[in-house]
Amino acid sequence: xxxxxxxxxxxxxxxxxxxxxxxxxxxxxxxxxxxxxxxxxxxxxxxxxxxxxxxxxxxxxxxxxxxxxxxxxxxxxxxxxxxxxxxxxxxxxxxxxxxxxxxxxxxxxxxxxxx
Amino acid sequence: xxxxxxxxxxxxxxxxxxxxxxxxxxxxxxxxxxxxxxxxxxxxxxxxxxxxxxxxxxxxxxxxxxxxxxxxxxxxxxxxxxxxxxxxxxxxxxxxxxxxxxxxxxxxxxxxxxxxx
Numbered sequence: 001x002x003x004x005x006x007x008x009x010x011x012x013x014x015x016x017x018x019x020x021x022x023x024x025x026x027x028x029x030x031x032x033x034x035x036x037x038x039x040x041x042x043x044x045x046x047x048x049x050x051x052x053x054x055x056x057x058x059x060x061x062x063x064x065x066x067x068x069x070x071x072x073x074x075x076x077x078x079x080x081x082x083x084x085x086x087x088x089x090x091x092x093x094x095x096x097x098x099x100x101x102x103x104x105x106x107x108x109x110x111x112x113x114x115x
Numbered sequence: 116x117x118x119x120x121x122x123x124x125x126x127x128x129x130x131x132x133x134x135x136x137x138x139x140x141x142x143x144x145x146x147x148x149x150x151x152x153x154x155x156x157x158x159x160x161x162x163x164x165x166x167x168x169x170x171x172x173x174x175x176x177x178x179x180x181x182x183x184x185x186x187x188x189x190x191x192x193x194x195x196x197x198x199x200x201x202x203x204x205x206x207x208x209x210x211x212x213x214x215x216x217x218x219x220x221x222x223x224x225x226x227x228x229x230x231x232x
Contacts (some may be wrong), residue, residue, distance in 0.1 A: 042206065042224035050218065058219070061203060090160060092220070103150055105212070105218060106160040 002027045006091050006107035013081055013114055021076045021110050023091035029105075030092050032074040036060065036087040037109075043090065049074055081114045088112075119209050121223035128197055129231050130154045136192045136226045138207030144168075149183065150208040154225070160206070166190065197230045204228070218230050 004025045013019050025032065035058075045058030049068040053059035063085055065077040072095075078085060091107040118141040128134045140149065151163040164174060166183050174181045178195045194201055207223040 033220065035222075040224065043208075043222040045219060045221070048218065088158065103148065103165040104164065106152075108159050112156075112197075 002105065004091055004093050004107040006089070006110050009108065010111050010112060011113070013112070015082055016080050016112055019078050019081060019112075021078075021089060021091075021112070023074045023076065023107060024072050025074075025093040025105070026072065027051065027093065027095070028071065029093035029095050032068070033058070033092045033104075034051050034074070034076050035062070035090045035092065037090065038083075038087050046076070046089075081112075082115045084112065085112050086112060100112070117209050117211060117219060117221040119207050119221055121205075121207055121226050123226045124224070125227045125229070127229045127231065130199060131196050132230075133193060133195050134228065135232075136194075136195050136205050136207075136228065138190045138192065138223060140188050140190065140207070140209045142209060142211055144211045146211070148210040150210070150220075151181065151190075151192050152206045152208065154204040154206065158202070161166035163192075171204075185227075194228075197228075198232055199230050202228060202230045 007022045012030055030051045034046040035043040037043045044060045046064050047066040049055040049060055052068050052071050055066050055068055088115055089110045092104045094104045120139045120217055147168045149166045153161040164181055171183050180193045182191045204225045204227045206218055206225045211218045
């Protein structure tokens with residue numbers, strides 16, 4: 001089944017403790033992206049990657065890092081999480097050049113709480 | 116810069132009423148894509164429709180229909196004979212797709228639809 005898999009689904013952590021949210025897709029998509037969703041603000045893009053070793057900042061990159069060493073994986077790294085990073089996070093992917101009938105495929109989301 | 120505006124923050128209707136969710140977008144590109152996603156209380160994002168900038172035909176899928184008008188930069192979504200299961204947050208999104216270039220998907224802030232029995 002074609003899908004984007006995020007882990008974990010839920011995470012509670014403490015301020016300053018480094019964490020990684022994983023994202024993996026099995027569709028051989030070039031483009032991958034991370035979003036955070038906050039009440040009243042909708043979804044905002046954190047980082048995106050056009051292909052392996054090609055990443056760029058979105059609208060709200062502060063406090064986050066990403067890497068794209070393999071095509072299928074695009075982990076989101078919080079080196080020193082803070083409470084303002086408490087949010088619902090989504091990973092998405094799509095093929096570049098032709099987005100196909102379904103456009104972007106989203107993961108199921110990761111609900112992160114930083115205390 | 117890209118921008119998507121969903122002016123209706125919350126809408127409440129009674130079952131079987133028709134409801135239209137508004138979406139207005141801004142872009143400088145001539146090639147772009149518009150999307151609608153549904154987010155039910157469970158939280159996942161469910162794809163509803165994709166429309167490219169060269170296809171202004173309206174689309175109907177069951178009780179759902181979409182009206183794309185480039186002249187007013189709008190991509191409105193209508194649910195006919197609404198049902199309780201339609202209760203969700205609906206997002207409109209805009210993607211500027213540049214071959215080999217950067218790409219960005221921008222979301223509106225969403226419209227929360229509540230359908231009461």
